[in-house]
Amino acid sequence: MLRSLHKLYQQKGLLSGIVIDECDGLPSSSAYSSRFGSLLRAYRLIGFTPDRDYRYVQVNRDLRKLHPEILRQVLDGLKATGSDAWQDLQTDRVIVNNEFSLGVVVARCVEAPTGLLRWQLRFDTSLAPDITIVVRMDSANRAPLDYYLFPRIDMFSEKLRLAEDNALGLDAYRFDDLDLLYEIAKPVPLAEAI
Incomplete structure (x- = not known):
């Protein structure tokens, strides 16, 4: 899951729930949230830091x-x-x-x-x-x-x-x-x- 998310991040240059959900072949943003405790935690694990303060x-x-x-x-x-x-x-x-x-x-x-x-x-x-x-x-x-x-x-x-x-x-x-x-x-x- 993290490898796929990292690949998407490299392709798009940013991540969000919408970007993840619109990508065919990738688990949903809610699946990432459920598996890793939150989307923010999944983001941190692949080295992505959102611009917005969460x-x-x-x-x-x-x-x-x-x-x-x-x-x-x-x-x-x-x-x-x-x-x-x-x-x-x-x-x-x-x-x-x-x-x-x-x-x-x-x-x-x-x-x-x-x-x-x-x-x-x-x-x-x-x-x-x-x-x-x-x-x-x-x-x-x-x-x-x-x-x-x-x-x-x-x-x-x-x-x-x-x-x-x-x-x-x-x-x-x-x-x-x-x-x-x-x-x-x-x-x-x-x-x-x-």
Whole structure:
């Protein structure tokens, strides 16, 4: 497979999934990806370095692995303050006290050419959680920087772009941690509520 890929690289001078898939007699790009773990790894093995920076692919993989850990931390935080919380395994939503649902979005940090940091968010509006927790990652995409708690009623778009500092209309939803969420979710005994 690698010899054939190297020969194609020598013929074309570049590689991509499309170039591979259009070549008769060569395994598909998905076959290379499956066999070598990724197309980028197959490229490295034959000495091809794409012009485009693909580091984001590994960052996205790492963030997908981090998502269940963050969900577990949210569940643990809710339970530690007395809430009854569980994860709906089909939707990944967290159901709190059988009263409302939470969704979690992990936002990758990207450094713009100007050096400013940006976070591009995409919400799964089909799940319609009552509150979406946005975990804004630090500049190295290794740990949470802060959190945004967006209620469904205030979400007007499937996409959102955050900067380091945003208008009050967005930063009003920003928190350093999730303690406020855990506190407001905590059940109150009926005698105290009256």
